Amino acid sequence: MTDLTDLTVLDALQALRSGQVSSRELTQACLDRISRLEPAIRAFITLTPELALQQADEADRKLAAARRGSANFAPLLGLPLAVKDVLTVKGVRCTCGSRILENFVPPFNATVIERLLAAGVVVLGKTNMDEFAMGSSTENSAYGPTRNPWNLEHVPGGSSGGSAAAVAAHMAPAALGSDTGGSVRQPASYCGISGLKPTYGRFSRYGLVAYGSSLDTVGIFARTVADVAALFPVMAGMDPLDATSMDLPVPDTTLSASADLKGMRIGLPAEYFIDGMQPAVENLVRQAIETLHSLGAEIIPISLPHTEYALPVYYLIAPAEASANLARYDGIRFGFSQQEDEMWAIFRESRGGGFGQEVKRRIMLGTYALSAGYYDAYYGRAQKVRTLIKRDFEKAFESVDAVAAPVAPSSAFRLGEHTDDPIAMYLEDVFTLPANLAGVPGLAFPVGFDGSSMPVGMQLMGRHYREDQLFKIAHAYQQVTDWHRRSPQLA
Amino acid sequence: MTTYDEFEPVIGLEVHAEMQTQSKMFCSCPVLDATTAQANTAVCPVCAGMPGVLPVVNQRAVDYAIRVALALGCTIAPTSIFARKNYFYPDLPKGYQISQYEEPLAQHGLLPIITSEGEGVIRVRRVHLEEDTGKLTHVTGEGGSYSLVDLNRAGVPLLEIVSEPDMHTIEAVRAYAEGLRAILRYLGVNSGDMEKGVIRFEANISLRPRGSQTLGTRVEIKNLNSFRALERSVAYQIERQAETLRRGETVALETVGWNEAEGVTFIQRSKEEAHDYRYFPEPDLPPLVVDEAWVEKARALLPELPQAILRRFQQQYQLSAYDAGLLTAERDLAVYFEAVLAAAPGVSPKQAANWVLGDLFALMNSLGRDISSPPLSPDALAGLLQALSAGQINNSTAKTVLTEMAASGKSARQIIDERGLTQISDASFVSDLVQRVLAENAGEVERYRAGKESLGQWFFGQVMRQAQGKANPQVVREELQRQLDTLK
Numbered sequence: 012m013t014d015l016t017d018l019t020v021l022d023a024l025q026a027l028r029s030g031q032v033s034s035r036e037l038t039q040a041c042l043d044r045i046s047r048l049e050p051a052i053r054a055f056i057t058l059t060p061e062l063a064l065q066q067a068d069e070a071d072r073k074l075a076a077a078r079r080g081s082a083n084f085a086p087l088l089g090l091p092l093a094v095k096d097v098l099t100v101k102g103v104r105c106t107c108g109s110r111i112l113e114n115f116v117p118p119f120n121a122t123v124i125e126r127l128l129a130a131g132v133v134v135l136g137k138t139n140m141d142e143f144a145m146g147s148s149t150e151n152s153a154y155g156p157t158r159n160p161w162n163l164e165h166v167p168g169g170s171s172g173g174s175a176a177a178v179a180a181h182m183a184p185a186a187l188g189s190d191t192g193g194s195v196r197q198p199a200s201y202c203g204i205s206g207l208k209p210t211y212g213r214f215s216r217y218g219l220v221a222y223g224s225s226l227d228t229v230g231i232f233a234r235t236v237a238d239v240a241a242l243f244p245v246m247a248g249m250d251p252l253d254a255t256s257m258d259l260p261v262p263d264t265t266l267s268a269s270a271d272l273k274g275m276r277i278g279l280p281a282e283y284f285i286d287g288m289q290p291a292v293e294n295l296v297r298q299a300i301e302t303l304h305s306l307g308a309e310i311i312p313i314s315l316p317h318t319e320y321a322l323p324v325y326y327l328i329a330p331a332e333a334s335a336n337l338a339r340y341d342g343i344r345f346g347f348s349q350q351e352d353e354m355w356a357i358f359r360e361s362r363g364g365g366f367g368q369e370v371k372r373r374i375m376l377g378t379y380a381l382s383a384g385y386y387d388a389y390y391g392r393a394q395k396v397r398t399l400i401k402r403d404f405e406k407a408f409e410s411v412d413a414v415a416a417p418v419a420p421s422s423a424f425r426l427g428e429h430t431d432d433p434i435a436m437y438l439e440d441v442f443t444l445p446a447n448l449a450g451v452p453g454l455a456f457p458v459g460f461d462g463s464s465m466p467v468g469m470q471l472m473g474r475h476y477r478e479d480q481l482f483k484i485a486h487a488y489q490q491v492t493d494w495h496r497r498s499p500q501l502a
Numbered sequence: 503m504t505t506y507d508e509f510e511p512v513i514g515l516e517v518h519a520e521m522q523t524q525s526k527m528f529c530s531c532p533v534l535d536a537t538t539a540q541a542n543t544a545v546c547p548v549c550a551g552m553p554g555v556l557p558v559v560n561q562r563a564v565d566y567a568i569r570v571a572l573a574l575g576c577t578i579a580p581t582s583i584f585a586r587k588n589y590f591y592p593d594l595p596k597g598y599q600i601s602q603y604e605e606p607l608a609q610h611g612l613l614p615i616i617t618s619e620g621e622g623v624i625r626v627r628r629v630h631l632e633e634d635t636g637k638l639t640h641v642t643g644e645g646g647s648y649s650l651v652d653l654n655r656a657g658v659p660l661l662e663i664v665s666e667p668d669m670h671t672i673e674a675v676r677a678y679a680e681g682l683r684a685i686l687r688y689l690g691v692n693s694g695d696m697e698k699g700v701i702r703f704e705a706n707i708s709l710r711p712r713g714s715q716t717l718g719t720r721v722e723i724k725n726l727n728s729f730r731a732l733e734r735s736v737a738y739q740i741e742r743q744a745e746t747l748r749r750g751e752t753v754a755l756e757t758v759g760w761n762e763a764e765g766v767t768f769i770q771r772s773k774e775e776a777h778d779y780r781y782f783p784e785p786d787l788p789p790l791v792v793d794e795a796w797v798e799k800a801r802a803l804l805p806e807l808p809q810a811i812l813r814r815f816q817q818q819y820q821l822s823a824y825d826a827g828l829l830t831a832e833r834d835l836a837v838y839f840e841a842v843l844a845a846a847p848g849v850s851p852k853q854a855a856n857w858v859l860g861d862l863f864a865l866m867n868s869l870g871r872d873i874s875s876p877p878l879s880p881d882a883l884a885g886l887l888q889a890l891s892a893g894q895i896n897n898s899t900a901k902t903v904l905t906e907m908a909a910s911g912k913s914a915r916q917i918i919d920e921r922g923l924t925q926i927s928d929a930s931f932v933s934d935l936v937q938r939v940l941a942e943n944a945g946e947v948e949r950y951r952a953g954k955e956s957l958g959q960w961f962f963g964q965v966m967r968q969a970q971g972k973a974n975p976q977v978v979r980e981e982l983q984r985q986l987d988t989l990k
Contacts (some may be wrong), residue, residue, distance in 0.1 A: 056690035099554045112553065119547050121554060220553040225785035253556050254787050330787055335586050338597020339551045343651065354649075357588055381588070390782060 012140045016181040017498070018351030020090060020238035023184050027074055027089040034067035034074065034089030038133050040090045045135065045182045048501055051163055052459075054177040056096045056106055056154045058136035063091065073131065086245050088131030093177045093186035096137035097144055098229065099218040100124050103134070108142040108152040108170075111340045111347045111365025121218020122250045123187065129436035130245040135183055138173030141336065142367045144194055144222045146170050147439040150430055158426070159201060160499040161465055163473050165423040170441075171230065175202040178232045180501060185233040185242060191223045192325055193418070193443025195230030196455035200418035200468025203457045205485070205495060207231045207239045208443075210476050211450035212257035215250030221336040223329035224255075226447040235495050236456055236485040240264040243478060262479040270487040273307035277471075277484070278411035282318035283442055288420035291461035296417045297467045299458035299488065302341040303415070306487050311411050314405040320396045321444040326437060327380045327393035333370075334377030340365060372433065397448050402451040404472070412480050414472040417442055418455045418492050422465035446472050454481040457494040466494070505744040506671075509709040511674055512717060513736060514627075514667035516704040517682055518660055519692045520634060521566045526657040527633040528557030528600065536637065537698045541652040551595030551655035556786050559584075563631065563659035564607070566691045566790065568800045569593065570661055571608030571629040573685050578797050582607045582630070583757050584784040589777055592635035592651050601662075603781040604631035607790065613665075613685075614809050615677035616823055624678045624718040625666040631790075634658040653681050661691075667706060667717070672733050672740075679703060679732060680831070681788060688833040696728050703732050708753070709743045718743075719753040723760055731732055735760040811836050819843070819851035828859050834873045841880030842887070849887040857887060861904055877908040885915035894918065895925050896975050927974040932965075932981045935973065939964045940985060951989060958986065 015037050018026060026032040042060050049055060070089035076082045099105050099117035101124075106112045120128065126161045128134075131351035141151040149157040149172025159165040160180040166259035167176040171188030178186050188195040199206025207230055214229040221227060229246065233239045241264075249258035279300060284293055304310050342348035342361025349360035366374070380389035407414060419439050429436040446453040451472050458469045473481045488497050523533055529548035548555040571578055579679045585603035613624030616833070636656035638649050638768065663682060669675045681755075683701055686692035692700055703726040706719035721739055726732045743753050757776075758767040771777070806814075808830045815826035815836075830836045835858070842854050861874070871877050886907065895918055903917050916925055926932065939961060940947055950957045965978050 105553065115553065117547070117552065117554065119552075119554075217556050218554040221786075223785075252558060254558050255556075255785075287895075331782060334780075335588050335598045335782070338588060338590065339553070339595060341590060341592070341597060343592045344550060344595065345552065354592060378780065381782055383778045383780070386780075386782070462696065 014181075016044045018184060020184045020233050020241050021233050023090060024087065024241070027070075028077070028084055030074070030078055034070040034091075034133060037089065037359075038063050038067040038091050038135070040184055041135055044180075045177075048180050048182060051177050051501075052158050052160055052180055052182075053155055054138055054157050054173040054180065054182060055093070056139050056152075056173070057104055059103055059134055060136075062103065062442060063133050066128075067091075070131050070133060085129070085131035087127065087242065090132050090185070091183055092134050093135050093138050093174055093183035094124065094129065094130045095140055095171050095174045095186070095188045097140060097189050097220045098124055098187055099476065100134055100137070103137060105137065105220065106154070107142040107144070108154060108371070109366065109409050110153040111361070113153070113347055113462065115346045117218075119218065121229075121248045122215035122252055124218060126245055127242070127491040128149035138171070138177055138186060140173055141194075142145045142370050143220070143333070144170040144189055144191055145333070145369050145373055147193070147197060147436050148424070148426075148429065149173060149198070151367055153367060156426055159465075160501060161203060161423070162463070164425055166201065166426055167464060168201030168419075168423060170194040170198075171232070172198045174232050175199055175204060175206065178202070178204050178234060179499060181498060185231065185238055188230040188232055189219055189222075190228050190230040190443075190447065190453075191226045191329060192447050193440045195232065196418050196443050196453050196468070196470050197439060199232055199455040200457070200470075201423035201466065203460075203466030203468070203494065203497060203499075204232055204234050205236045205239050205454070205456040207478065207481075208446060208453040209243070209247070209478055210452045211447075213256055213452070213476065213478070214246050215256045217252040219249055220262045221332075223332045224336060225332060226325075228447070236454065236482055236489055237266050239454070240266055240482045240486070243482075257475055257476070264270055264478070264482050266486045268484060268490070270306050271488040272303060272484060272487050275308040275413070275480075276311055276411045276436065277303055277308045278311050278313035278407050278414045279423070280313050280315045280318065280407070280414055280416060282315050285420070288417065289422060289461065292417050292419070292421060292467050295459035295461070296415070299469050300415050302488060302491065303484065306491065307343050308484065312409060313407050313414065315400075315407060315414070315445065317396065317399045318445055321400055321448055322437060323442055324374060324393045324396045324400065324448060325440070325444040326376065327389050328397065330373040330377030331380045331390050332377065334374045334381065335373055337370065338367075361445035369433070396428050400445055401449045404445070404451055408474045412473070412477075413484055416470055416472065418468045418470045419443070422461045422463070422467050443470070445495050446470075451475055452478045452481060454478070454485050456485045456489065457497075458492075459494055460497075467495075505741060508712060509740075509747065510712050510714070511670055511740045512667045512708045512710060512720075513669040514706040515665045515669070515675065515678060516706075517663045517679070518702045518853045519570075519658040519663065519682075519686050519702075520700045521563050521661055521691050522693060522700070523560055523562045523659055525560055525657040527560050527563050530562075530658065534654050535698065536655050539654050541650070542654060545653045545656070549595065550653055551597070555786075557600060559787060559790065560659060564790065564792070565800060566659070566689070567607055567629065567631050567661050568797060569689045569804060570663070570686065570691055571611065572797070572801050572804055573689060573760060574611035574613055574626045574629065574663070576608035576611035576626060576629055578608050578792055579605060580793065581605070581789045581791050583789050585781045591635070592649065593638050593656070595636065595656055595733055596654060597602055598890075599633060599635065600784055600787070601632035602630035607792070613678060613681050615674060615681055616812075616827065617671065617673045617677050619671070619673075622669045622674065624674070627666050628858055629661060631987045632660045632662055634660045655925045667708075672736055675705065675736055676729060676733055679729060681808070684831055687807055688808055699727055702727055705732065705736050705739075705741065707736060707739045707927050708739065709747060719755050720981050721753065721755070721767075722757045724757055724770060726760055731762055735764060735767055735830070738765065743766070805833070808833070817951050819855075821851060821855055825852075825855045825859065829855060832873055838873055838876060838880050842884050845884035846887050847882045849884070849891050854887060857883065861901060865904060865908055875889065878904075882907055882913060889914050889918060893925060893927060893974060895923055896971070896973075899923050899925065899971055923972060925974045926969060926972050927977050929977065929981070932977050933985075935965055935968050936978070936981050936985050939968060940989070947989060950986065958982070961986070
């Protein structure tokens with residue numbers, strides 16, 4: 012075995028079960044690699060090496076017991092995992108990339124964390140992100156930007172850039188992110204890895220610090236689609252602590268070795284191939300679609316006519332919800348608090364000093380959109396158009412099983428390239444926002460490299476609660492391509 | 503010309519009632535007695551508004567709300583929507599209150615009231631569910647002033663019941679408020695302990711010239727925690743607005759508070775400072791769906807309500823509206839009263855009502871008890887009333903026996919027998935007694951004969967004293983009169 016950090020999730024699990032490698036060895040290998048690469052990449056906000064090794068030792072005891080036959084193998088026993096700093100892990104500070112939560116230590120686990128811990132994962136640390144998941148480059152972090160492992164001058168995407176970079180750099184075999192408008196799929200695409208945004212309601216949001224509650228989803232990063240699918244059933248399912256989680260059976264996501272896509276109908280929406288997008292991105296996505304066609308899938312041109320409204324609709328609904336979700340950061344009970352003599356001064360100075368610029372911008376946008384006299388024209392209208400966007404997908408899924416599209420108009424851009432132009436930054440999300448507005452699942456995976464050797468991804472969007480179909484298609488693709496096996500050359 | 507001749511007050515009430523469920527509205531923290539619990543002992547990440555938490559609706563609270571709405575004759579919405587009401591305050595952990603706004607749980611109800619003007623009906627505009635806030639305590643000490651936050655109350659289920667502006671007198675306001683409190687208590691939803699802050703009122707008041715149909719500008723009085731504060735503050739506002747209008751000025755749209763000590767309202771917010779709560783549908787909670795089966799189940803479990811019992815008491819027992827109203831103010835009392843009647847077939851309902859509302863209440867007050875734990879059972883009181891109405895004891899003896907029953911736990915029969923308190927109605931015994939008293943008090947008899955007839959009552963007292971209270975007063979009175987008449 013060359014390097015333990017090159018193991019995929021499925022290979023690692025097999026090695027752990029067979030006893031070929033211990034969780035402590037694997038965990039230590041990840042921690043060592045993090046130590047070595049972190050100064051250049053800065054994927055983590057908080058590392059938890061002691062907790063990780065303790066969990067690894069516990070996992071090793073359980074693995075030994077299971078090998079003796081006195082217990083079953085928990086599904087992810089001994090697997091190291093990086094967690095976006097937007098999900099609560101009991102006793103580990105949770106900053107959300109914000110100064111306002113620099114000292115916040117949650118006393119509870121997010122439900123997905125609870126389930127993953129029960130399944131035996133080892134938590135390596137909390138990864139960097141755009142503050143409160145608002146951003147597309149991980150530059151809006153109070154803890155500094157994360158670099159793209161493929162080119163340190165480029166952003167890893169965002170908001171889950173830390174998790175994507177950690178997986179791409181083999182610091183962790185898998186990581187959790189969150190996707191409100193593309194925050195898993197876009198960094199997955201920018202970093203050349205696979206990333207799932209599940210159906211809204213599939214994974215509990217309890218313990219996911221809210222940004223846009225009606226859009227927020229917990230997502231999964233791994234280097235292969237099969238790895239993502241391995242974590243999926245552990246995290247899925249109804250949670251009594253989340254009233255928006257759905258009580259539906261979790262489909263079997265076991266993937267077969269067959270790459271046959273006969274009978275699968277894949278829609279190609281005209282609206283996702285637009286003027287101004289990077290030609291290499293369009294070419295690589297079209298090539299990938301050709302590959303899917305060669306595997307037996309029927310490619311059907313479709314239209315999602317309201318796609319162009321997704322951006323304005325998103326930038327009304329998400330900030331509106333955020334303006335309320337972020338009201339709790341008032342300097343009274345937890346987090347950054349500016350001590351002042353008077354109540355309103357505490358609110359003003361704690362929030363003024365604790366939040367970054369983009370967060371303030373979105374709070375202002377959202378507050379405005381909900382204000383008396385403007386509600387109907389902005390928030391109310393946006394909700395109506397959101398319904399039209401949902402219907403676009405419902406209609407499309409009458410004739411296709413999945414929709415294939417680029418993840419973003421371009422590959423990873425350079426640090427600082429968009430920081431002075433919020434609109435240009437927002438446009439990075441133009442292809443990922445519709446899935447969040449419609450609540451449908453989206454799966455991003457690598458389909459090649461552009462002229463600057465930066466990875467490019469494609470996304471598949473599916474019917475509500477049919478992540479299994481997306482896994483099947485993307486897994487078939489990965490069986491006949493090797494983009495997902497490419498890794499950045501890091502010193 | 504009084505204010506009321508000149509102006510017609512138009513008053514609407516918003517009532518906030520905590521629902522005494524086991525757990526809070528959106529988390530599993532217990533609902534504690536706010537006046538006795540130690541601060542911040544019923545707090546979890548959810549009701550503390552920590553990052554990442556989500557609300558989950560307490561089904562029991564919805565059930566309670568449905569009961570109240572049905573008792574008020576409301577239409578229950580098959581689907582209602584929770585909404586966020588946004589504002590900053592240290593007692594509001596999330597920075598928004600989860601409430602209902604455009605699509606409340608129930609609408610279009612009615613509450614009948616009885617006032618000196620007769621029977622009336624106040625329309626209920628809406629009934630909706632929300633969560634209570636925490637409590638701030640302001641402390642001024644040597645090191646300056648500061649505020650303490652107690653989140654025990656944060657997230658307690660709260661029902662908001664909004665009336666139409668159908669009240670025109672303070673009496674109607676009181677009747678409506680009391681009627682609502684009675685319903686909440688009858689349904690077991692709220693203790694009605696006003697001093698614990700479990701029911702709070704807000705009153706909207708405007709005045710218009712008598713005969714006018716247009717509404718005047720309203721003033722809202724916030725945070726009224728007692729019937730007294732409600733009545734006094736509304737009365738104050740009516741007079742204040744009348745004075746303003748008489749001066750030819752206009753009433754300003756504003757929100758005021760009530761200073762109980764000084765008996766005045768004070769401005770909290772003017773129209774310009776009015777909050778924009780930026781309500782929007784709560785994305786963390788799916789629409790609240792209440793199907794027909796749920797409504798019917800709740801309806802089937804509704805107890806007989808105070809208004810219905812009041813009407814029945816008037817008709818079935820020929821009680822006055824006043825007595826019936828008092829007896830039905832609390833469910834336990836109405837139940838107690840009917841239990842007394844059931845155990846005392848010969849006793850008139852009016853007499854039983856007098857004893858329950860008079861002597862029993864006086865006794866409970868002196869013992870610091872209330873009707874939920876009465877000092878004697880309905881059967882025991884029935885026994886006493888039967889002895890009284892059968893003439894075995896007289897009224898004053900009965901009062902003594904009542905006190906002793908409460909103290910000893912013995913039955914009326916036992917006490918009467920043991921102490922030989924049986925009333926004497928024997929004519930010859932009474933005749934002898936009267937004769938003796940008149941003979942011993944010749945001077946008074948002379949003065950009586952000279953015209954001082956008020957001495958008749960004095961002679962009666964003397965006879966009763968000689969009889970040690972055991973003589974039948976009716977027999978004594980008649981015999982005394984007979985003998986005095988013969989002396990004239």
